[in-house]
Amino acid sequence: MxxxxxxxxxxxxxxGHKEPVYTLLQGKEDNTFYSAAGDGMVVEWDMEKPEEGRLVAKVPSSVYGICYHQERNLLIIGQNFQGLHFVDADSRKEIKNLKITTSSIFDIQVDSGRAYVACGDGELVVVDLDTCTITKRIKNSEKSARSISLNPANNHMAVGYSDNKIRVYDTTTCELIKVIEGHENSVFSVKYSPDGLHLLSGSRDAHLKIWNTEAEYALHKSIVAHMYTVNNIDFSKDGKHFATCSMDKxxxxxxxxxxxxxxxxxxxxxxxxxxxxxxxxxxxxxxxxxxxxxxxxxxxxxxxxxxxx
Known part of the structure; x- marks a missing residue:
């Protein structure tokens, strides 16, 4: 081949961060991105100017999850043990904050007028972005909800949990439509391919698994991808490649x-x-x-x- x-x-x-850096996010412009860390700082960077990071927000505890909503020009920041901060991406001013949990916030994804928040107590919290209010709390596990991926091709949302399972929801109704079992430890990352045909998952069991979305999420392939936990998965924008990263460095x-x-x-x-x-x-x-x-x-x-x- x-x-x-x-x-x-x-x-x-x-x-510039003074604690471990936990998350990265594409910026408003193609050449910019955001980082957030255990120091509570959210920083905007120009990819060509590494010495010129711009502080966007500072919160009292670690930030694992951040998300950008383009239509509202909002940066949504998840403060652990507290909630969400809604910050104008241009002025860097906080518009609103919303207390949603006393646990960690591991991931935030937006779809149309909703934000989906994965929490350490197992809750998936749905927030209406027009009113900045909680519309639904979905709890199907006592273990952490770790990662969220949205598939616009079929309106599915996959959520990886620390009970070793992946749960797939309908984004329109928020109903649970599938429970995927196969990993032997916490599922730290889920990611749909850009064409929506596959769901990739990475786990604390060091395995990368590929699931076929057109065959009711049947297992397509299982790979021992790393020596330790697979922390994250991301695709290139042309869909030709993807990358994984791990606790194995x-x-x-x-x-x-x-x-x-x-x-x-x-x-x-x-x-x-x-x-x-x-x-x-x-x-x-x-x-x-x-x-x-x-x-x-x-x-x-x-x-x-x-x-x-």
């Missing part, structure tokens, strides 16, 4: 059609991270991949696809 040769160059390192780049491993990014070969890699962001700007880590830094990788082998 022909496959492309992948090369990786480390372009920049972004520093590595980032791996994969072919999205064959699910073949193409490249391993680590400390010894690429001056990668020295501790757990927590989150990935594949920028809308060409083949630029960003990663953040417990080492308090963010790395900018340029992924190049050479001639087929």
């Amino acid at each position: 022909m496959r492309a040769k992948i090369t990786v160059d480390k372009k920049n390192t972004f520093t 590595t980032i791996k780049v994969w072919d999205a059609s064959s699910f073949r491993l193409l490249k391993v990014i680590d400390k010894s070969r690429h001056a990668g991270h020295g501790t757990s890699v927590n989150k990935l962001l594949w920028s809308v700007n060409d083949m630029n991949l960003f990663s953040c880590s417990d080492d308090r830094s963010i790395s900018h990788w340029v992924i190049n696809e050479g001639q087929a082998l």
Whole structure:
């Protein structure tokens, strides 16, 4: 089988956070992104100017989940053990805050006029963005809801939980339509492919699993992807590649059609991270991949696809 040769160059390192960096988010402009960390700081960066981070917000406790709502130009920040902060992306002023939980907030995703929030007490909280009020609390597990992915192709929402299961909901009704079992430990990351045909999941069991959405989420493939927990999965915007990152300190780049491993990014070969890699962001700007880590830094990788082998 022909496959492309992948090369990786480390372009920049972004520093300034004083605690582990937990999450990354595409910015309003193609060349910008946000980071958030255990220090409660949310920072906006220009990918070409690593020395010029701009503080957007500072909250009293760790931030694991942030989300941007384009229509309202709102940055939604999840403050652990408290709730949501709604911040105007341009003025950086807080418009409203909403107390929703006394547990951790692990992920936030938006769809039309709703925000879906994955909480450490197992609740999936639905928030109306017009009124900034809670419209529904969905609790199907006593263990943490860790990750959310939305599939516009079929109005499905997959949520990974620490009870080792993935639950799929209808985003229109919020009804539970499928429970997927297969992982042997907490599901830390779920991600639909850009074409909506597959759901990928990564777990504390170090496995990457691919589920076929057109066959009632039948298991398509199971891969021992890392040595330790698979923390996050993200696709390139053209849908040709995806990347995984892990507590084992590595980032791996994969072919999205064959699910073949193409490249391993680590400390010894690429001056990668020295501790757990927590989150990935594949920028809308060409083949630029960003990663953040417990080492308090963010790395900018340029992924190049050479001639087929």
